[in-house]
Amino acid sequence: MKMPFGPIGAAIFPLVFLALASWVVALAGVASLQHLTTGDKHAWQFDWWIVLLNLVAFCLVAAYTLMGPHRSNIGVVALLAVVTTLNMIRCDVFNTIRLELDSSSTPASSSGSAATGRRLLANSTTQRVDTLFAGYLLMSVFSVLQMLVLGHYQSTSQSEYSSKNVNAEARGLSSSVSGVPTGAATTTHAVPATTV
Numbered sequence: 001m002k003m004p005f006g007p008i009g010a011a012i013f014p015l016v017f018l019a020l021a022s023w024v025v026a027l028a029g030v031a032s033l034q035h036l037t038t039g040d041k042h043a044w045q046f047d048w049w050i051v052l053l054n055l056v057a058f059c060l061v062a063a064y065t066l067m068g069p070h071r072s073n074i075g076v077v078a079l080l081a082v083v084t085t086l087n088m089i090r091c092d093v094f095n096t097i098r099l100e101l102d103s104s105s106t107p108a109s110s111s112g113s114a115a116t117g118r119r120l121l122a123n124s125t126t127q128r129v130d131t132l133f134a135g136y137l138l139m140s141v142f143s144v145l146q147m148l149v150l151g152h153y154q155s156t157s158q159s160e161y162s163s164k165n166v167n168a169e170a171r172g173l174s175s176s177v178s179g180v181p182t183g184a185a186t187t188t189h190a191v192p193a194t195t196v
Contacts, residue, residue, distance in 0.1 A: 007153075008065055008149070008150075011149045011153075012061060012062070012065045012146065015149065016146070019058045019061075019143065019146065022138030022141075022142055023051065023139060024135075025131060025134055026051050026054070026138075026139055027135070028135070029131035029133070029135050030044055030047045030048055030051055032131060032132075033128050033129070033132060034048075036125065036128060050086045050087070050136075051135075053082075054083050057076075057079045057080055057143070058146075061076055061150070064076050073153070076150060077147050077151060080143050080146055080147045083139075083143055084140050084143040084147070087139045087143065088140050090132075090136045091133060091136045091137050095133060097129050098130060098133060101125060101129060102126065
């Protein structure tokens with residue numbers, strides 16, 4: 001059975017699907033944190049841009065796979081590398097926030113409505129930060145896997161391209177050599193070897 005997009009499609013499309021699912025998780029995390037901070041609408045602007053850039057990168061990977069092999073593969077891999085770096089940096093930031101929220105949460109023994117409200121807000125914030133952290137972490141993992149698959153595909157297509165060029169050049173040489181009539185005078189020149 002022939003695969004419609006070849007082995008690259010069979011490897012990339014599940015990864016793109018999983019990356020888009022993790023993108024939805026990150027989008028939900030950013031949206032929930034944005035909802036929590038109603039006073040400052042620009043508080044999560046950088047995270048919105050990162051999430052949008054991830055969507056662009058994942059769509060470009062899918063489009064690249066649909067179009068077939070190109071020499072622009074390196075550009076898609078470079079964009080995935082940038083996106084992966086941004087995702088990992090934000091993973092570190094939100095992991096630090098998670099640890100700070102866990103260490104500064106109100107003890108369960110505290111009483112009163114204010115303590116209960118702080119505890120609920122801390123739990124809500126922790127869940128929102130955990131959601132965004134999970135989204136960034138999963139997008140990082142699937143971006144790296146996509147880079148590995150695209151890199152492997154690029155190296156195999158380059159070797160096929162190189163072998164076709166070598167074969168074409170060899171055919172060109174053999175045709176020019178076979179074009180020399182038998183018994184024709186040829187000259188050879190000796191080139192002295194020099195050592196430096």
